[in-house]
Amino acid sequence: MRIEIVAVGTELLLGQIADTNSQWMGEHLAAAGVASHFHQAVGDNQERMVLAFRTALARSDGVIVCGGLGPTHDDITREGIAEVMNVRLRRDEGGVERIRAMFSSRGREMPDTNLRQADVPEGASIIPQTKGTAPGLICPVGHKVVYAVPGVPYEMSDMFERGILPDLQRRMTERGESAGVIASRVIRTWGMSESGLAETLAGHIDDLEAAPSGPSMAGAGTSGSATIAFLASGIEGIKVRVTVRAADQDAASSLLDDQEAAIRRILYAQAGDVVFGVDDEAIEDAVARALAINGLTLGLAESLTGGLASSRLVNVPGASRWFRGSVVSYASQVKFSVLGVPEGPVVSEEAAGAMADGARRVLGSDVGLSTTGVAGPDTQDDQPPGTVHVGLAREGHPTESFSFNVPGDRDRVRQYATIAALDLLRRRLGSPTRD
Amino acid sequence: MRIEIVAVGTELLLGQIADTNSQWMGEHLAAAGVASHFHQAVGDNQERMVLAFRTALARSDGVIVCGGLGPTHDDITREGIAEVMNVRLRRDEGGVERIRAMFSSRGREMPDTNLRQADVPEGASIIPQTKGTAPGLICPVGHKVVYAVPGVPYEMSDMFERGILPDLQRRMTERGESAGVIASRVIRTWGMSESGLAETLAGHIDDLEAAPSGPSMAGAGTSGSATIAFLASGIEGIKVRVTVRAADQDAASSLLDDQEAAIRRILYAQAGDVVFGVDDEAIEDAVARALAINGLTLGLAESLTGGLASSRLVNVPGASRWFRGSVVSYASQVKFSVLGVPEGPVVSEEAAGAMADGARRVLGSDVGLSTTGVAGPDTQDDQPPGTVHVGLAREGHPTESFSFNVPGDRDRVRQYATIAALDLLRRRLGSPTRD
Numbered sequence: 001m002r003i004e005i006v007a008v009g010t011e012l013l014l015g016q017i018a019d020t021n022s023q024w025m026g027e028h029l030a031a032a033g034v035a036s037h038f039h040q041a042v043g044d045n046q047e048r049m050v051l052a053f054r055t056a057l058a059r060s061d062g063v064i065v066c067g068g069l070g071p072t073h074d075d076i077t078r079e080g081i082a083e084v085m086n087v088r089l090r091r092d093e094g095g096v097e098r099i100r101a102m103f104s105s106r107g108r109e110m111p112d113t114n115l116r117q118a119d120v121p122e123g124a125s126i127i128p129q130t131k132g133t134a135p136g137l138i139c140p141v142g143h144k145v146v147y148a149v150p151g152v153p154y155e156m157s158d159m160f161e162r163g164i165l166p167d168l169q170r171r172m173t174e175r176g177e178s179a180g181v182i183a184s185r186v187i188r189t190w191g192m193s194e195s196g197l198a199e200t201l202a203g204h205i206d207d208l209e210a211a212p213s214g215p216s217m218a219g220a221g222t223s224g225s226a227t228i229a230f231l232a233s234g235i236e237g238i239k240v241r242v243t244v245r246a247a248d249q250d251a252a253s254s255l256l257d258d259q260e261a262a263i264r265r266i267l268y269a270q271a272g273d274v275v276f277g278v279d280d281e282a283i284e285d286a287v288a289r290a291l292a293i294n295g296l297t298l299g300l301a302e303s304l305t306g307g308l309a310s311s312r313l314v315n316v317p318g319a320s321r322w323f324r325g326s327v328v329s330y331a332s333q334v335k336f337s338v339l340g341v342p343e344g345p346v347v348s349e350e351a352a353g354a355m356a357d358g359a360r361r362v363l364g365s366d367v368g369l370s371t372t373g374v375a376g377p378d379t380q381d382d383q384p385p386g387t388v389h390v391g392l393a394r395e396g397h398p399t400e401s402f403s404f405n406v407p408g409d410r411d412r413v414r415q416y417a418t419i420a421a422l423d424l425l426r427r428r429l430g431s432p433t434r435d
Numbered sequence: 436m437r438i439e440i441v442a443v444g445t446e447l448l449l450g451q452i453a454d455t456n457s458q459w460m461g462e463h464l465a466a467a468g469v470a471s472h473f474h475q476a477v478g479d480n481q482e483r484m485v486l487a488f489r490t491a492l493a494r495s496d497g498v499i500v501c502g503g504l505g506p507t508h509d510d511i512t513r514e515g516i517a518e519v520m521n522v523r524l525r526r527d528e529g530g531v532e533r534i535r536a537m538f539s540s541r542g543r544e545m546p547d548t549n550l551r552q553a554d555v556p557e558g559a560s561i562i563p564q565t566k567g568t569a570p571g572l573i574c575p576v577g578h579k580v581v582y583a584v585p586g587v588p589y590e591m592s593d594m595f596e597r598g599i600l601p602d603l604q605r606r607m608t609e610r611g612e613s614a615g616v617i618a619s620r621v622i623r624t625w626g627m628s629e630s631g632l633a634e635t636l637a638g639h640i641d642d643l644e645a646a647p648s649g650p651s652m653a654g655a656g657t658s659g660s661a662t663i664a665f666l667a668s669g670i671e672g673i674k675v676r677v678t679v680r681a682a683d684q685d686a687a688s689s690l691l692d693d694q695e696a697a698i699r700r701i702l703y704a705q706a707g708d709v710v711f712g713v714d715d716e717a718i719e720d721a722v723a724r725a726l727a728i729n730g731l732t733l734g735l736a737e738s739l740t741g742g743l744a745s746s747r748l749v750n751v752p753g754a755s756r757w758f759r760g761s762v763v764s765y766a767s768q769v770k771f772s773v774l775g776v777p778e779g780p781v782v783s784e785e786a787a788g789a790m791a792d793g794a795r796r797v798l799g800s801d802v803g804l805s806t807t808g809v810a811g812p813d814t815q816d817d818q819p820p821g822t823v824h825v826g827l828a829r830e831g832h833p834t835e836s837f838s839f840n841v842p843g844d845r846d847r848v849r850q851y852a853t854i855a856a857l858d859l860l861r862r863r864l865g866s867p868t869r870d
Contacts, residue, residue: 013471015462016666018453022476027450036448037483039476041457048472055490184451195506195546205508229479230507231446232587241446300763302742306749310742310763314810315846325769328735328745328761330754334798338762338773363769375749407541408566411750412589 001172002035004060006052008067008077009151010043021066021156028160033180033245034168044068049080057084057144062171064164067151069134071114077148078119081139084146087122091115092135095126099133127163131155136163145171180224182245183252187263188281189274190237190423194230197238200270201228204262224255228263235408235415236282273427283422288316290429291367296394298425299363300326301339301355303346304373304388308418324363329355338362347372347381349389349401356391357399367429368393371421375410385410388417390424400428436607437470439495441487443502443512444586445478456501456591463595468617469603479503484515492519492579497606499599502586504569506549512583513554516574519581522557526550527570530561534568562598566590571598580606617680618687622698623716624709625672625858629665632673635705636663639697659690663698670843670850671717708862718857723751725864726802733860734798735761736774736790738781739808739823743853759798764790773797782807782816784824784836791826792834802864803828806856810845820845823852825859835863 005022012019022039029036038059042052049068056063068077082089095118103110117134120126127136127149136159137148147167149159189197198205205228224246231239242259246252264275276286291298300310310326313319327338335341339358341351352372360368369392376385386405393399402424406416440457447454457474464471473494477487484503491498503512517524530553538545552569555561562571562584571594572583582602584594624632633640640663659681666674677694681687699710711721726733735745745761748754762773770776774793776786787805795803804827811820821840828834837859841851 012458013461013474014465015458015460018455018458019474020453023447023450023453025450026448030449037478037480038487039448039454039474041474043472045472051494052473059486182449184449186451193543193546195548198507198548199546229445229509230505231452232505234588241451243449305746307737307742307745307761307763310765311740311746311849314741314763314765315849317845320765323765325765325773326742326761326763327773328742328749328763330745330749330758330760331798334760337799338760338797362773363766364772377752405541410752414746414750 001062001168001175001177002037002060003029003062003064003168004056005029005036005039006056006063006065007039007041007151008044008049008065009041010045010074012041012067013043021151021153024153024157025064025066025160028157028165030182030184032165032168033182034172044074044076046076046080046083049076050083053080053084053146057141057146060144062145062168063147064160065146065148066156069117069136069148069150071111071117071133075116078116078121078137081124081137081146081148082121085121085123085139085141089119090122092118092120092126095120095135098129098135102129102133127159129155129159130162131158138163138167180245180247181249181252182243183249183256184241184243185256185260186231186279187240187242187260187275188237188277188279189240189267190276190283190419191274192238192267192271194232194238196271197240197267198230201240201263201266204228204266224251226255226259228259235412236419237276276423276426282312283419283426284312284316286426287313287422287429288319288322290426291322292318294429296366296429297322297324297364298367298369299324299359299365301335301359301368301370301391302326302328303330303335303355303371304375305371305414305418305421306330308414309369309371309421312418312422324365327359327362345381347374347383347387347389349391349403352389352391353393353399353401354391356393356401360393360395366395367425369421369425371417373413373417375413377410386413388413388420390417390421392425392428394428436497436603436610436612437472437495438464438497438499438603439491440464440471440474441491441498441500442474442476442586443479443484443500443515444476445480445509447476447502448478456586456588459588459592460499460501460595463592463600466617466619467600467603469607479509479511481511481515481518484511485518488515488519488581492576492581495579497580497603498582499595500581500583501591504552504571504583504585506546506552506568510551513551513556513572516559516572516581516583517556520556520558520574520576524554525557527553527555527561530555530570533564533570537564537568562594564590564594565597566593573598573602616682616684616687617678618684618691619676619678620691620695621666621714622675622677622695622710623672623712623714624675624702625711625718625854626709627673627702627706629673631706632675632702633665636675636698636701639663639701659686661690661694663694670847671854672711711858711861717747718854718861719747719751721861722748722857722864723754723757725861726757727753729864731801731864732757732759732799733802733804734759734794734800736770736794736803736805736826737761737763738765738770738790738806739810740806740849740853740856741765743849744804744806744856747853747857759800762794762797780816782809782818782822782824784826784838787824787826788828788834788836789826791828791836795828795830801830802860804856804860806852808848808852810848812845821848823848823855825852825856827860827863829863 124139244255355370356368373388559574679690776789790805791803808823
């Protein structure tokens with residue numbers, strides 16, 4: 001069963017709001033094992049709306065239309081669906097009563113325009129409204145179906161779960177389709193390029209593709225299929241996404257566990273400790289885990305990163321247990337007077353080391369981590385934009401310094417430098433998540 | 436000229452990421468006077484991709500494809516476009532050299548798979564890459580056109596502005612479509628609700644609507660039309676967006692200047708100094724201007740905001756002229772030992788004042804600004820999440836403290852508190868941008 005989502009609203013085309021409804025429904029359709037190969041967005045124009053609905057019906061088995069069920073003159077999804085069904089709208093008297101009751105329960109007068117929300121294409125059934133004034137619609141079109149739900153997110157999600165999903169599952173059973181479950185997990189890496197990851201995992205991907213359905217995987221003996229994709233979105237490292245299809249949720253989780261373990265094993269053997277987390281885990285979460293496991297506190301001295309590393313670390317719940325603070329020593333004089341860096345060039349490995357020592361001493365932490373460098377656009381101390389020096393001071397270890405270059409404008413240099421410095425700390429402390 | 440956006444990536448259909456690229460491009464097409472009646476999203480599957488491209492070409496004059504230009508096996512936008520054009524891919528040698536140079540400038544080896552990114556459909560021209568490894572494409576299809584740009588947002592936006600927009604404008608001129616010019620300016624406010632702004636500006640909006648086209652505006656004698664909308668997107672204050680339509684760019688700029696001046700005048704008279712900037716100017720830019728004009732340096736003491744205020748300030752070009760640094764005193768002991776805050780409760784107006792004094796002294800700045808409070812989820816010192824205390828110390832003035840409450844979770848509390856503290860400083864220094 002292939003379902004296409006059509007979001008209705010000129011504000012979506014104009015970019016005035018993000019289409020989070022399609023994202024939400026895409027995620028929930030996938031989780032229910034329903035394929036969705038296309039999404040569309042269209043404005044509040046009946047001719048174009050009808051064209052979008054017909055396009056969707058031609059290439060999918062069903063359509064979910066989201067938006068355009070409101071009470072105002074530009075809410076014309078009902079009319080558009082009736083045109084596609086080639087039927088007229090009738091006013092549903094039960095619907096009128098529900099809308100009236102909803103207004104009176106809130107102590108408000110119902111404007112007559114709201115009655116339009118009780119209009120239903122002939123032959124359609126409704127998904128009763130419980131949160132807003134517009135009912136949802138289930139509209140048969142030949143052997144296919146068009147669902148319509150309001151664009152208000154919490155009305156949409158309620159009707160999706162209460163009205164659309166049960167109807168879809170009934171249809172899939174009738175078609176003899178065992179939906180199964182689709183689930184995915186993102187394995188997050190830092191320090192490798194997308195193409196480097198792809199080459200390292202190429203053999204594993206080939207194995208998966210050679211057994212595209214129903215392989216008995218790893219030791220678990222679970223059957224199902226898995227695919228792997230790479231996501232380079234943003235600057236938070238490259239993501240390896242594993243998507244599995246299995247009979248039920250337990251089987252899917254087990255497959256994901258197997259795949260995660262296999263990928264971690266291959267990457268660790270060939271590229272070292274590049275995996276820092278899964279799904280929503282950020283680099284600061286990995287640092288927090290490593291500090292907590294080792295019972296260490298952290299203090300920062302930030303010049304290049306200007307407080308960015310600190311602002312990420314404090315967002316980890318429970319940060320007060322291991323985070324002492326940061327000295328953002330933007331002016332050189334602050335490096336000398338507060339951190340005790342020897343007077344001289346401040347963009348150097350030596351300065352980074354002295355800053356890390358200073359952070360430990362001033363903030364009273366077990367570990368000191370520092371950043372200095374050149375954000376650009378100008379060179380500084382003869383060093384080009386993108387130059388990064390990181391210092392790391394730990395009790396019982398000699399203070400270390402590291403230098404490297406990162407690409408991008410001021411903001412990106414800082415962000416890369418922040419992630420790189422935190423990743424360096426994570427690796428030095430020993431990432432506890434590796435297999 | 437009607438342009439359809441087609442976002443490519445299975446992760447969009449599965450709801451794993453939001454399609455912010457289509458939103459961004461929709462907004463920028465509208466601003467350029469280009470109509471966009473449909474958006475689509477499609478997965479990494481060549482057959483379906485080709486179907487989506489053909490559907491878009493049938494109902495629009497041109498298509499912007501976003502995503503699927505990466506180096507891995509599932510990046511097949513190049514192949515899909517070549518199929519629609521009915522041509523083969525050729526390897527662009529200049530493109531190969533640019534990709535090689537990009538890798539070697541970062542001191543990294545280029546995997547062979549990256550060479551795919553230099554493949555170009557016969558007859559297509561490229562938009563040279565400056566930020567990532569994939570070039571963009573301009574592909575003629577009969578008298579229509581397909582553009583392709585990478586899905587990485589900052590590569591997409593760069594190529595859109597540098598490659599797509601000029602090409603679109605040339606085509607529109609050739610078609611004899613003088614859209615005139617649509618231009619807009621965003622006037623940014625902090626401290627008023629959306630409905631409060633709407634009420635304050637209601638009279639002005641009525642005047643504009645009464646003369647919807649061709650009014651001779653203000654003293655400039657320029658003709659054109661203007662509309663006003665309110666945007667509550669995000670947490671960086673409420674935006675008032677003025678959109679004008681005029682014969683040419685000069686007339687549009689002049690109309691925007693008149694409208695900006697009128698809106699600033701009305702808001703200042705009725706609500707005070709609520710406007711902090713226009714367009715991309717953020718609150719830190721306003722603070723930077725105020726400090727520079729007054730010849731003052733700034734030092735921070737951040738507890739609640741954890742380095743966030745500092746990380747925003749250092750992104751202003753030339754920050755080193757007025758920004759000394761920040762003491763992120765996350766642990767109470769750091770407030771006592773480094774900043775000299777008297778031992779006792781640290782979430783209070785008194786502590787905020789002492790922190791601001793400490794920041795001035797430790798960092799050697801003219802002005803000290805501090806934040807302390809409760810990010811949540813738990814209460815602290817009997818104060819609820821969202822409690823914010825801000826301290827402000829200036830030479831020749833008694834140290835001041837301010838308290839207020841902001842809504843949201845940990846991250847939002849910090850972000851609101853950061854903006855509120857910076858806005859407070861801006862107002863105290865006297866915003867030099869007001870009319």
